[in-house]
Amino acid sequence: xxxxxxxxxxxxxxxxxxxxxxxxxxxxxxxxxxxxxxxxxxxxxxxxxxxxxxxxxxxxxxxxxxxxxxxxxxxxxxxxxxxxxxxxxxxxxxxxxxxxxxxxxxxxxxxxxxxxxxxxxxxxxxxxxxxxxxxxxxxxxxxxxxxxxxxxxxxxxxxxxxxxxxxxxxxxxxxxxxxxxxxxxxxxxxxxxxxxxxxxxxxxxxxxxxxxxxxxxxxxxxxxxxxxxxxxxxxxxxxxxxxxxxxxxxxxxxxxxxxxxxxxxxxxxxxxxxxxxxxxxxxxxxxxxxxxxxxxxxxxxxxxxxxxxxxxxxxxxxxxxxxxxxxxxxxxxxxxxxxxxxxxxxxxxxxxxxxxxxxxxxxxxxxxxxxxxxxxxxxxxxx
Amino acid sequence: xxxxxxxxxxxxxxxxxxxxxxxxxxxxxxxxxxxxxxxxxxxxxxxxxxxxxxxxxxxxxxxxxxxxxxxxxxxxxxxxxxxxxxxxxxxxxxxxxxxxxxxxxxxxxxxxxxxxxxxxxxxxxxxxxxxxxxxxxxxxxxxxxxxxxxxxxxxxxxxxxxxxxxxxxxxxxxxxxxxxxxxxxxxxxxxxxxxxxxxxxxxxxxxxxxxxxxxxxxxxxxxxxxxxxxxxxxxxxxxxxxxxxxxxxxxxxxxxxxxxxxxxxxxxxxxxxxxxxxxxxxxxxxxxxxxxxxxxxxxxxxxxxxxxxxxxxxxxxxxxxxxx
Amino acid sequence: xxxxxxxxxxxxxxxxxxxxxxxxxxxxxxxxxxxxxxxxxxxxxxxxxxxxxxxxxxxxxxxxxxxxxxxxxxxxxxxxxxxxxxxxxxxxxxxxxxxxxxxxxxxxxxxxxxxxxxxxxxxxxxxxxxxxxxxxxxxxxxxxxxxxxxxxxxxxxxxxxxxxxxxxxxxxxxxxxxxxxxxxxxxxxxxxxxxxxxxxxxxxxxxxxxxxxxxxxxxxxxxxxxxxxxxxxxxxxxxxxxxxxxxxxxxxxxxxxx
Numbered sequence: 001x002x003x004x005x006x007x008x009x010x011x012x013x014x015x016x017x018x019x020x021x022x023x024x025x026x027x028x029x030x031x032x033x034x035x036x037x038x039x040x041x042x043x044x045x046x047x048x049x050x051x052x053x054x055x056x057x058x059x060x061x062x063x064x065x066x067x068x069x070x071x072x073x074x075x076x077x078x079x080x081x082x083x084x085x086x087x088x089x090x091x092x093x094x095x096x097x098x099x100x101x102x103x104x105x106x107x108x109x110x111x112x113x114x115x116x117x118x119x120x121x122x123x124x125x126x127x128x129x130x131x132x133x134x135x136x137x138x139x140x141x142x143x144x145x146x147x148x149x150x151x152x153x154x155x156x157x158x159x160x161x162x163x164x165x166x167x168x169x170x171x172x173x174x175x176x177x178x179x180x181x182x183x184x185x186x187x188x189x190x191x192x193x194x195x196x197x198x199x200x201x202x203x204x205x206x207x208x209x210x211x212x213x214x215x216x217x218x219x220x221x222x223x224x225x226x227x228x229x230x231x232x233x234x235x236x237x238x239x240x241x242x243x244x245x246x247x248x249x250x251x252x253x254x255x256x257x258x259x260x261x262x263x264x265x266x267x268x269x270x271x272x273x274x275x276x277x278x279x280x281x282x283x284x285x286x287x288x289x290x291x292x293x294x295x296x297x298x299x300x301x302x303x304x305x306x307x308x309x310x311x312x313x314x315x316x317x318x319x320x321x322x323x324x325x326x327x328x329x330x331x332x333x334x335x336x337x338x339x340x341x342x343x344x345x346x347x348x349x350x351x352x353x354x355x356x357x358x359x360x361x362x363x364x365x366x367x368x369x370x371x372x373x374x375x376x377x378x379x380x381x382x383x
Numbered sequence: 384x385x386x387x388x389x390x391x392x393x394x395x396x397x398x399x400x401x402x403x404x405x406x407x408x409x410x411x412x413x414x415x416x417x418x419x420x421x422x423x424x425x426x427x428x429x430x431x432x433x434x435x436x437x438x439x440x441x442x443x444x445x446x447x448x449x450x451x452x453x454x455x456x457x458x459x460x461x462x463x464x465x466x467x468x469x470x471x472x473x474x475x476x477x478x479x480x481x482x483x484x485x486x487x488x489x490x491x492x493x494x495x496x497x498x499x500x501x502x503x504x505x506x507x508x509x510x511x512x513x514x515x516x517x518x519x520x521x522x523x524x525x526x527x528x529x530x531x532x533x534x535x536x537x538x539x540x541x542x543x544x545x546x547x548x549x550x551x552x553x554x555x556x557x558x559x560x561x562x563x564x565x566x567x568x569x570x571x572x573x574x575x576x577x578x579x580x581x582x583x584x585x586x587x588x589x590x591x592x593x594x595x596x597x598x599x600x601x602x603x604x605x606x607x608x609x610x611x612x613x614x615x616x617x618x619x620x621x622x623x624x625x626x627x628x629x630x631x632x633x634x635x636x637x638x639x640x641x642x643x644x645x646x647x648x649x650x651x652x653x654x655x656x657x658x659x660x661x662x663x664x665x666x667x668x669x670x671x672x673x674x675x676x677x678x679x680x681x682x683x684x685x686x687x688x689x690x691x692x693x694x695x696x697x698x699x700x701x702x703x704x705x706x707x
Numbered sequence: 708x709x710x711x712x713x714x715x716x717x718x719x720x721x722x723x724x725x726x727x728x729x730x731x732x733x734x735x736x737x738x739x740x741x742x743x744x745x746x747x748x749x750x751x752x753x754x755x756x757x758x759x760x761x762x763x764x765x766x767x768x769x770x771x772x773x774x775x776x777x778x779x780x781x782x783x784x785x786x787x788x789x790x791x792x793x794x795x796x797x798x799x800x801x802x803x804x805x806x807x808x809x810x811x812x813x814x815x816x817x818x819x820x821x822x823x824x825x826x827x828x829x830x831x832x833x834x835x836x837x838x839x840x841x842x843x844x845x846x847x848x849x850x851x852x853x854x855x856x857x858x859x860x861x862x863x864x865x866x867x868x869x870x871x872x873x874x875x876x877x878x879x880x881x882x883x884x885x886x887x888x889x890x891x892x893x894x895x896x897x898x899x900x901x902x903x904x905x906x907x908x909x910x911x912x913x914x915x916x917x918x919x920x921x922x923x924x925x926x927x928x929x930x931x932x933x934x935x936x937x938x939x940x941x942x943x944x945x946x947x948x949x950x951x952x953x954x955x956x957x958x959x960x961x962x963x964x965x
Binding site: 118126153154359 | 597673674675676690692693
Binding site for chain 2: 805872
């Protein structure tokens with residue numbers, strides 16, 4: 001074993017230090033981040049590479065395994081903006097074309113079809129056919145689906161459930177229909193700035209065109225990019241995740257969840273999606289909504305709220321293959337251990353990843369979105 | 384001189400199914416028109432194969448035998464087939480639409496200055512004119528254009544695999560003639576330096592097929608096991624091959640094979656036109672898809688709305704295959 | 708090293724409708740896109756340029772409305788773009804199309820490699836690349852998944868119906884590139900701004916290519932369409948099997964065992 005001499009790339013170090021806004025200075029390499037990471041990303045060593053200017057240590061394939069879940073940040077004793085560093089490194093990696101192929105094809109799809117998810121522009125609003133939903137017209141609220149909930153057959157059930165709930169509560173809302181474009185979360189995660197700018201500007205125009213007071217989202221990932229990225233490009237109306245919005249309706253007595261399909265009670269546990277919990281600070285509202293459904297007995301899993309175990313879907317994770325046991329598999333076991341029959345969550349990516357986990361673990365836990373439970377689907381078996 | 388000329392492709396001493404199908408259709412047309420059927424075969428040591436073609440309906444088989452023709456090379460094959468065509472002046476020239484066949488056809492059509500109908504799914508003779516009519520799928524296969532050659536001879540067509548029945552031995556045998564070539568080494572401008580052939584069961588000939596699509600996610604072991612317990616051949620929709628998850632010779636649809644099975648179980652395929660056009664000759668189609676509005680259900684006899692990765696294991700168990 | 712990439716701009720298929728009454732294809736309002744396989748062809752060319760330098764030129768036959776797509780190809784990294792455009796080119800079959808394209812490429816001589824996507828998504832005939840090769844008198848290798856310049860030679864890995872091969876040939880040569888064999892790079896938006904506003908696109912018309920009307924387009928085609936119809940599908944039962952998982956699977960088992 002020989003000793004190799006590495007010469008720091010000072011320009012690389014300068015670029016990252018600048019984009020990461022001082023984050024590199026705070027890290028004292030304790031390794032808590034790596035210990036906490038559910039995706040086995042070597043966080044400490046990546047930051048070390050950036051601190052020293054050793055490019056090979058920092059710009060690696062492992063960068064793309066990060067689901068930007070921020071579990072590391074929760075444990076970091078110095079408050080380092082770790083996801084900021086990861087993002088800066090990804091931007092650089094992307095400029096050098098070191099990006100997973102599937103993510104690159106997602107960029108093309110966003111550009112040509114307005115969706116990162118597989119699907120065609122003209123078919124985006126198919127899920128809403130026959131539901132009599134206002135499309136592209138002025139309304140008080142804009143219901144924004146984003147890609148996954150528009151195109152994925154499993155997730156379209158969530159969209160339909162939410163429409164049912166909003167209609168029953170007499171909410172005046174519109175959708176953008178075929179004109180809706182991807183929020184650009186994946187575009188941001190990859191670091192493609194040019195497309196991000198164009199997309200954000202186009203979406204901001206669309207929001208203006210329906211003159212809505214605010215935007216209701218289904219995916220917390222939409223919230224993330226509208227809140228943290230879009231303001232750079234223009235003014236965005238207030239954005240609420242649907243659990244926040246419905247929670248307000250509940251307080252006003254406008255929401256009347258139906259009975260559970262089964263006569264006796266059903267044990268439900270709630271998983272806090274990273275982008276709703278750690279990013280958005282929303283923990284209580286979804287629980288409140290679940291408890292309002294007659295017959296639902298809420299249980300809590302280990303590692304909940306700000307310590308919730310990431311499903312692996314964020315940060316472009318839905319497009320990246322991961323090897324071995326995913327964290328979503330472990331999470332499904334935790335759900336069963338908490339005594340729950342139903343695992344509730346409020347993010348489309350979580351739903352898909354946990355259903356995958358249930359299949360792999362051979363579990364009998366049923367995965368449902370909060371909206372589906374509110375719409376009276378719980379206890380129905382395959383809803 | 385007239386007549387039908389069929390290019391018969393062989394790879395490493397095995398006749399391509401596609402060519403045998405075209406030979407069969409060529410025979411049918413030659414009877415209809417009362418003309419000769421000539422087969423052309425190129426390669427090295429193709430004597431036996433030429434005899435085979437003669438037994439399966441060709442009145443004459445022109446065999447060009449040379450080490451230079453051992454492997455397919457578009458330019459060399461175009462040169463030789465063009466000479467064959469010149470020598471017997473056929474009215475119609477048919478080629479099976481394999482990858483090599485389409486390469487040959489494209490060059491030949493320009494060499495001969497004639498019209499070419501590509502990837503036809505049907506061939507007919509126009510009453511009155513006796514011209515060849517080819518049904519060409521377009522726009523992903525949802526639309527069919529009936530075409531004919533308006534200028535040039537012979538009228539050319541490439542034929543999709545699996546559309547016609549294989550030529551059977553007729554009991555009689557035509558004549559095999561050695562076709563002399565004047566090809567030189569430098570005329571063969573592309574050389575095969577490595578090759579690996581993986582021949583499996585032909586999907587287009589199979590009685591039972593299980594087809595997997597994107598809806599199986601990456602759990603192809605499930606539909607493959609289903610194929611095993613139902614004694615079916617395994618096939619895939621195009622996107623799976625494009626992603627490198629299955630070899631191209633298993634592709635069903637407009638860019639692959641047409642199926643002629645009694646029973647086909649389609650799992651996790653949305654049913655775009657380019658795929659469903661491969662199901663036209665299937666007796667019974669069973670489809671499983673998680674999207675109740677999936678196009679595939681319009682082309683199926685028995686429809687199940689459900690997640691392929693959930694339904695298939697249960698089906699395997701039901702059929703006595705144990706846990707998948 | 709000069710690499711010419713042939714690019715077809717195709718309609719988005721799911722937007723194309725067939726008028727059953729008039730038996731015509733309705734093209735109004737249909738959006739276009741770069742044919743996917745041609746993106747793979749361009750990426751293959753750009754990879755070679757990255758590895759050893761060279762010039763990449765994209766070429767397309769079509770109306771002026773195709774220009775933005777050629778500029779997009781420039782944004783991806785192509786150095787130059789040529790549009791072969793003339794009313795007379797319209798209505799062409801693969802014979803007439805390949806003839807015009809070959810003439811366009813000939814104006815770019817000397818070239819080393821011509822790359823085409825294996826087939827277009829709308830016609831899917833796969834005939835234009837070999838026909839262009841014949842018009843140009845160059846060797847043709849199809850379904851190439853990987854292309855490498857090895858000294859004086861070209862090494863191509865190709866997929867054939869029953870397996871795969873490595874083929875060697877000498878430039879100038881034409882190859883068709885397999886759909887999905889690489890990941891086409893996303894355009895550089897800064898370069899795209901330049902490509903959209905400042906880049907000078909070259910157009911060749913009928914005269915520029917030295918043709919007369921009868922050589923090209925509908926007139927110069929060797930085949931004609933005598934009729935269009937919707938693809939016949941056999942009548943299917945379309946019976947939805949309902950019930951519990953057990954009931955569904957039992958019924959499926961019955962159908963399969965028959």
